[in-house]
Amino acid sequence: MAQLLLDEMPRRLFTCTPTRLAAFEDCPRRYRMSYLDRPAPPKGPPWAHTSLGVSVHNALHRWWDEPEPRRTPARAAELLHACWVQEGWRDDEQSAAARERAAEMCARYATGLDPTAPPRAVERQVATRTDVLALHGRVDRLDERDGELVVVDYKTGRRPPEPDDARTSPALALYAFASERMLRQRCRRVELHHLPTGRVVEAEHTDESLARHIRRAESIAADAVDATERLAAGQPADATFPPRPGPLCSWCDFRRHCPEGRAAGPERTPWAGVEHLAAPDDGEVAAPAPR
Numbered sequence: 001m002a003q004l005l006l007d008e009m010p011r012r013l014f015t016c017t018p019t020r021l022a023a024f025e026d027c028p029r030r031y032r033m034s035y036l037d038r039p040a041p042p043k044g045p046p047w048a049h050t051s052l053g054v055s056v057h058n059a060l061h062r063w064w065d066e067p068e069p070r071r072t073p074a075r076a077a078e079l080l081h082a083c084w085v086q087e088g089w090r091d092d093e094q095s096a097a098a099r100e101r102a103a104e105m106c107a108r109y110a111t112g113l114d115p116t117a118p119p120r121a122v123e124r125q126v127a128t129r130t131d132v133l134a135l136h137g138r139v140d141r142l143d144e145r146d147g148e149l150v151v152v153d154y155k156t157g158r159r160p161p162e163p164d165d166a167r168t169s170p171a172l173a174l175y176a177f178a179s180e181r182m183l184r185q186r187c188r189r190v191e192l193h194h195l196p197t198g199r200v201v202e203a204e205h206t207d208e209s210l211a212r213h214i215r216r217a218e219s220i221a222a223d224a225v226d227a228t229e230r231l232a233a234g235q236p237a238d239a240t241f242p243p244r245p246g247p248l249c250s251w252c253d254f255r256r257h258c259p260e261g262r263a264a265g266p267e268r269t270p271w272a273g274v275e276h277l278a279a280p281d282d283g284e285v286a287a288p289a290p291r
Contacts, residue, residue, distance in 0.1 A: 011132075013129060013132065013133060013134040014132060014133055014134065014221040014222075014224065014225055015133075015134040015136075016133060016134070016135060016136075016217075016221060017135070017136060017137045018135075018137050018170060018171035018174045018175070018217075019137075019171075020035060021170065021217055021220045021221065021224075022170065022171070023035070024220055024223065024224045025220050026244065026248060027243060027244040027246075027248070027249075027252070028224075028227060028240075028241040028242055028243075028244065029237075029238075029241050029242060029243040029244070029254075029258060030243075030252060030253075030254055030258075031224065031241065032227075032231070032237060032240075032241035033254045033257065034253075034254075036228065036231070036241075041254055041257045042256075043253040043254065044252075044253050044254075044255060044256060044270075045088065045270045046087040046088040046270060047088050047251070047270050047273065048087075048088035048089050048090075048098070048270055048271040048273065048274045049088075049156070049157065049273035049274045050087075050088065051085035051086070051087050051088045051089070052085075052098065052102060052156050052274050052277070053154075053156045054083075054085050055080060055083050055084050055085045055099075055102060056080065056102060056105070056106060056154060056156050056195060057123070057140060057154060058079075058083040059076060059079040059080040059082070059083045059106050060076070060079075060106065060109075060122075060140075060141075060154065061122050061123050062079045062082075062083065063075065063076050063079055063106075063110065064118055064119065064122050065122075068115055068116060071110070071113070071115030072110070072115070073107040073108070073110040073111050074107065075110075076103075076106040076107050076109070076110035077103035077104065077106055077107040078103075079106070080099070080102055080103040080105075080106045081099065081103055084099050084102075088270040088271060089270075089271050090269070090270075090271045094271060094275075097277070098274060098277040101277040102156075102277065105156075105195045105196055106195070108198065109193070109195050109198065112198070119141050119142055119143045119144070119152070120142040120143060120144040120149060120183075121139070121141070121142040122140070122141050122142075123138055123139070123140065123141075124138065124139045124142055124179075125137070125138050125139075126138075126139055126175060126178040126179045126182050126183075127178060127182060128177065128178040128181035128182055130214060130218060131218075132218040132221055132222065133214075133217060133218060133221055135174060135177075135178055135217070136178070137171070137174065137175060137178065139151055139152075139153075139175050139179060140152055140153050140154045141153075141154075142179060142183075142187075144185075145189075147185075147186075148185065148186045148187060148188065148189065149176075149179050149180065149183065149185050149186065149187035149189075150187070150189040150190070150191060151172055151175045151176050151179060151187065151189070151190040151191065152191050152193055153169075153171070153172060153175075153190070153191065153192050153193065154193050154195060155192055155193065155194045155195065156194075156195055156196065157194075157196075157273070158196065158273070158274075158276055160194045160196070160197045160199045161192040161194055161199065161201045162201070163201055165192055165201055166190050166191060166192050166201045166202050166203040167190075167203035167205075167209070169190065169192070170213055170216065170217065172190035172192075172203075173190065173205060173209070173210055173213035173214075174213060174214075174217060175190070176188060176189075176190050176205055176210065177210050177213070177214060188204055188205045188206070188210075189202065189203070189204050189205075190202065190203050190205065191203075227240045227241055228240075243258055243260040243261060245260045245261060245263070245264035246264060246265075247264075247265055249261035249262070249264040249265050250264075250265035250266055250267065250268045251268060251273070255267065
């Protein structure tokens with residue numbers, strides 16, 4: 001009787017962010033090192049492209065906190081300077097040059113914003129549940145247009161987003177789903193705003209497309225739970241969480257702990273993904289860094 005009751009108890013929800021789900025899908029070994037190993041293996045040095053993204057996001061966040069008369073392009077550049085993160089750059093000279101380019105980028109982006117029409121939310125935590133997931137995450141910006149919410153995600157990588165990137169992004173779909181559930185307002189439109197070029201790509205989700213993304217997320221979660229349970233039962237870590245070598249291995253925080261990852265691609269300097277910001281654009285396409 002006791003076993004019957006245990007069998008009928010609901011399974012624990014899988015608590016996750018879109019980032020956590022992507023980590024397992026990209027490489028189960030990296031997922032294990034990031035979320036399960038305790039203590040976690042030491043990471044490599046900080047990445048300059050991460051510092052750039054944090055700096056820009058924080059500057060744009062603070063821009064909307066300014067009184068309306070101060071929401072100017074010049075103020076966006078000033079805030080970028082104030083929010084600049086120094087970690088990961090080759091030296092002070094490279095950092096300063098990249099900071100100036102990033103300030104110009106923020107100022108140019110701010111010229112397209114209406115300072116009198118603030119978004120519904122900036123850097124907003126959203127959360128919801130399904131039968132499998134306890135999902136949460138932080139949305140860069142939530143606009144309200146024509147009575148509906150719009151998910152806006154800033155991008156600072158060198159590669160501009162392609163037309164299908166917004167539609168196929170699992171993170172954007174999950175943010176839209178969670179935002180609609182949490183705020184009780186329709187949210188189907190998602191946008192990627194690429195600050196280096198000003199390019200915007202957008203997609204309009206349907207009930208069916210959101211449902212597909214949710215099913216996919218639940219499937220990834222089920223695989224992660226299964227692997228975790230097999231690891232806890234004593235199966236070898238490399239069998240339950242195998243590496244998935246590929247181009248991203250060059251940018252992995254745990255590269256030093258992964259022979260397969262080191263063999264998959266060359267080691268990158270911490271500033272490799274953003275060298276174009278500290279030098280004139282010569283049209284050369286660098287190896288893409290994680291965005």
